[in-house]
Amino acid sequence: MHITALSGGIGGARFLRGLRRVVSPDDELTVIGNTADDIWLFGLKICPDLDTVMYTLGDGIDDDRGWGRRDETWQIKDELAAYGVEPTWFGLGDRDLATHIVRTQMLSAGYPLSAVTKALSARWLPESERPPVRLLPMSDDRVETHIVIDDEAEPSGRRAIHFQEYWVRRHAEPTVRDVVVVGVDEAAAAPGVVDAILDADAVILPPSNPIVSIGTVLGVKDIAVGLRDTRAPVVGLSPIVEGAAVRGMADQLLSGLGIENSAASIAEHYGARRHGGYLDGWLVHDADRDLVPRIEQADIAARAVPLLMRDRAATDAMAVATLDLVEELRT
Ligand code: GDP
Ligand code: CA
Secondary structure: OEEEEEEOOHHHHHHHHHHHHHOOOOOEEEEEEOOOOOEEEOOEEEOHHHHHHHHHHOOOEOOOOOOOEOOOOOHHHHHHHHOOOOOOOOOOOHHHHHHHHHHHHHHHOOOOHHHHHHHHHHHHOOOOOOOOEEEEEOEOOOOEEEEEEEOOOOOOOEEEEEHHHHHHHOOOOOOOOEEEEEOOOOOOEOOOHHHHHHOOOEEEEOOOOOOOOHHHHHOOHHHHHHHHHOOOOEEEEOOEEOOEEOOOOHHHHHHHOOOOOOHHHHHHHHOEHHHOOOEOEEEEEHHHHHHHHHHHHOOOEEEEEOOOOOOHHHHHHHHHHHHHHHHHHHO
16 A cells, blocks of 8 residues: 655654554555755755654654754754854754755755655665655745744834744744745645655545644645545544644644634645545544534544554554544545
C-alpha cells in the first residue's frame, strides 16, 4: 500500500512515527511537508517542519522539546549572542546547524529544496529501511506564512510579522488579525508531490495545525486539486481535542480567523470531498464523540477514538484507527 500524508512539525511527525510502526514493511510512506514556516537566519535556510519530520522519523529528535536534535549543545548560539547578532530568539543548536549549513550550501549551488531534502534524508530516512519513507517539501518555491497583528505605530494600525517571529519570539501572544501565506498562490507543488497524492492508496492528514501546517500545504493549488482528484480515501485526525489544541498556537489562529475551536469545525473547514472539500473521513477524540453526528451531517465519515499521543502505544493505536477508517472507506 502506498500511503501519502501531509505534515506540519511535531503533531504530524509524532503521528507518522506511529503510522510507520504499524504499517507493513512492504508499504510505502510519502510525507509532504509544510515549508511555509521556513525562514532565513544568519544567512542559513531553516525548514523547521521538514527537519522535525526528518529527525523524528530518523530517531534524531529531542523528544522532550519536540524539535531539534537530541544531545544538542548551544555554543554557536551563545557566541552569536556575544556578538550581539540578531535574532537571539530562535533556537539553533550546534548539531542542528549542520543540517542548515548543508541545506544552504546545496541551495546556493542551485539545487531545488526537493533535491536538498532528498540528500538530507539519505542520512535520516535511508531508502533501504522498511517501510521506506520519502520526505518531499510541498513546494520548491518560497512560501512564507505571515501573521497580521495590531501595531499602533503603523499608519494602517496593522503589521505583518513572519510566523516564526509571532510564534517563537512573541509566544503567540499578539491577537491574530489575519494569516497571510505569501507566495502560496504562485507556488507549484514540488516534483513527485502530485503523483504521490494521485497514486496513493490512502491519503492522511495527521493532527497537524489546520491553518499554518495543513492549511498552507493545501494552499498550493496543484496539491488541493490532487487531493480532490485522487481515488484514495482522504482521512484526517483532529488536532483539536475538547475545544482546544493539544499544544501549539492553533487556538489563537482559529479565533483570529473566526473559526470555532472544535474538532467538528475543523472538519467543516476542510469540507467533504463530495462537496468540493478535502475529507472523506475524520477522527475525533473519544471525549468529542457528541460531535460525530454533526461531522457526518457534512458528509464526512466520523469516528471517535482516543487521540492523545501520550505514549507509543496510544500513538500506534491512533494510526491503526486511521487505517481502519481508510479500509472502511475503500470498500
Ligand atoms: P508544528 O508545525 O510543530 O506546530 O506541528 P504540527 O502542525 O504538525 O502539529 C501541531 C498540532 O498538533 C497542534 O495543533 C496540536 O493540537 C496537535 N497535537 C499535538 N499533540 C497532539 C496529540 O497528542 N493529539 C492530537 N489529536 N493532536 C496533537
Ligand atoms: Ca510548523
